[in-house]
Amino acid sequence: MNKVEKKRxxxxxxxxxxxxxxxxxxxxxxxxxxxxMCPVCQELSDYAKLRSHKCxxxxxxxxxxxxxxx
Numbered sequence: 001m002n003k004v005e006k007k008r009x010x011x012x013x014x015x016x017x018x019x020x021x022x023x024x025x026x027x028x029x030x031x032x033x034x035x036x037m038c039p040v041c042q043e044l045s046d047y048a049k050l051r052s053h054k055c056x057x058x059x060x061x062x063x064x065x066x067x068x069x070x
Contacts, residue, residue: 004059012049019045 023041031038
């Protein structure tokens with residue numbers, strides 16, 4: 001696995017964990033239906049993974065992690 005793919009997977013994991021924590025604290029157990037996330041949060045997580053997978057700047061950010069203006 002190359003560096004870009006490792007970075008992508010790490011980023012996806014972190015975003016998914018943040019969504020999971022938010023869901024656990026803000027949505028009822030009934031909404032989650034015994035799963036880790038409710039359907040709305042799962043949809044958001046899936047969308048975030050899709051966007052990360054299609055990100056054309058992932059390789060560029062790996063070479064230059066500090067972008068000007070941020």
